[in-house]
Amino acid sequence: MAVKPDLRALRDTLVADLVARDVLHDQRVADALTTVPRHLFLPGVPAAEAYADEAVVTRRDAEGTATSSSSQPAIMAIMLEQLDVRPGHRVLEIGAGTGYNAALLAHLVGPTGSVxxxxxQPDVTDAARDALVAAGYARVRVVCGDGALGVPDDAPYDRMIVTAGAWDLPPAWYEQLAVDGRLVVPLDLRGVMRSIAFEPVDAVGGNAGARWRWRSRSAHTCGFMPLRGLAAGPGRRLRIGAPEDAGISLSVDDEREVDVDVLGEALTAPPVEIATGLELTTPELVDGLFGWLALTEPDSCGMYAGAEAIERGPVELPVVYDGPSGPSAAMGSGLVADGSAALLARPRTDDRSTAAPLVVRGYGADGSALATRLVTAARAWDDAGRPGGERLRVEALPLPGGADDTGTYEGKHVVDKRSVRLLVSWPTTEVPGQ
Ligand SMILES: C[S@@+](CC[C@H](N)C(=O)[O-])C[C@H]1O[C@@H](n2cnc3c(N)ncnc32)[C@H](O)[C@@H]1O
Structure with a gap:
């Protein structure tokens, strides 16, 4: 007879691992993770997988792209800590998925709060509702609809959390957030994603008034599947090379022209290589330089490779993620224009905190010029004190600018979305009130 796994012990091990890795600090979030049975939200998934610190894809579209999942517990814990949920709070989650995070939220708000x-996706909400009932959280309200519109009839919310990548901050979100509320959202900042905890400041006439401003309280690097529907952004993933070379793709956050056929050819020729003179750890690259390039360089791009493309080349991307049977995905960043590109490259290190030399490789007719520009940008990031990670500050204000929008944003990078203007900076000293 098969031995039944000790599910509570698996949850305890997961929590202990998150604490040991300095990911989880808040006892209330730890209690929620040890109490809520994740396996009930992942029917058919073996218990050991359900309690591993891994995202589990639960739905794919016809092309095989993931459309729903239970997110990786580590980023869920980070975002729940950012959200700072208290007993009695009214909470809205956008992106119900399996319902597991909604159950964690229900645990955190307790019997006097609401989620x-x-x-x-209707099949997703049906399954989430069933799992929530089975796990003892029938009081969570599950709604099928486009989260860009929020859920007005339960508003205002003390806390709102988005669990898919948002390109914009649609008006419904600030209209439905309490003036002393908090929103945690994985936000696309020109192709890099950061989980931002926003709080309203200066909301004259309430959040729905003409003049309001949100300020970030914390930021963490994250990766989420994008929101679809009304909130979808213009970002594109372009496949490079012939279908049989599938596995390399390029992401750009705008409508710029990229000749993927010419670029595919260019990537197979020997590149121009320039040393930057910098040595970087993986977090400095992912949390720091990638974000800096995205926000300071109009031609920035992201580059991704699947397991097969990592094995076969032609490009070697600097950040590699390991799966159970070797490298499973790699990502990088650089500049792209027409059919030319310049990409960051760095040898693999045994652990994330080991620094390794950074080089730049240029491909195609303008590869050399782009590579020179990329080296200059990387050195500028170094000269600025290698900004990244927790130092990132984001303010959001209505677009077009509100009454106090003077249009001069010294030292801040302006990123305009459909509904909001974002001001992004890396202040070296704490700004009062943040
Ligand atoms: C990463 S999953 C959410 C994980 C979930 N919180 C959990 O605990 O399992 C992202 C979800 O966002 C949903 N989604 C995508 N676009 C959406 C939209 N515009 N409104 C509401 N949900 C959306 C997807 O259907 C998917 O289920």
Whole structure:
């Protein structure tokens, strides 16, 4: 007879691992993770996998792209800590998925609070509702609809959390957040994603008034599947090379022209290589330089490779993620223009905190010029004190600018979305009130 796994022990091990890795600090979030049975939200998934610190994809579209998942517990814990949920709070989650995070939220708000969760896909909301009932959280309200519109009939919310990548901050979100509330959202900042905890400041006439401003309290690097529907952004993933070379793709956050055929050819020729003179750890690259390039360089791009493309080349990307049977995905960043590109490269290190020399490789007719520009940008990031990670500050204000929008944003990078203007900076000293 098969031995039944000790599910509570698996949860305890997961929590102990997150604490040991300095990911989880808040006892209330730890209690929620040890109490809520994640396996009930992942039917058919073996218990050991359900309690591993891994995202589990639960739905794919016809092309095989993931459309729903239970997110990796580490980023869920980070975002729940950012959200700072208290007993009695009214919470809205956008992206119900399996319902697991909604159950964690229900645990955190307790019997006096309320949780509403919304998802775009009816089969997903049906399954989430069933799992929530089975796990003892029938009081969570599960709504099927487009989360870009929020759920007005349960508003205002003390806390709102988005669990898919948002390109914009749609008006419904600030209209439905309490003036002393908090929103945690994985936000696309020109192709790099950061989980931002926003709080309203200066909301004259309430959040729905004409003049309001949100300020970030914390930021963490994250990766989420994008929101679809009304909130979808213009970002594109372009496949490079012939279908049989599938596995390399390029992401750009705008409508710029990229000749993927010419670029595919260019990537197979020997590149121009320039040393930057810098040595970087993986977090400095991912949390720091990638974000700096995205926000300071109009031609920035992201580059991704699947397991097969890592094995076969032609490009070697600087950040490699290991799966159970070797490298499973790699990512990088650089500049792209027409059919030319310049990409950051760095040898693999045994652990994330070992620094390794950074080089730049240029491909195609303008590869050399782009590579020189990329080296200059990397050195500028170094001269600025290698900004990244927790130092990132984001302010959001209505677009077009509100009454106090003077249009001069010294030292801040302006990123305009459909509904909001974002001001992004890396202040060297704490700004009062942040
Ligand atoms: C990473 S999953 C959410 C994980 C979930 N919180 C959990 O605990 O399992 C992202 C979800 O966002 C949903 N989604 C995508 N676009 C949406 C939209 N516009 N409104 C609501 N949900 C959306 C997807 O259907 C998917 O289920």
């Amino acid at each position: 509403t969760t919304i998802d775009l």
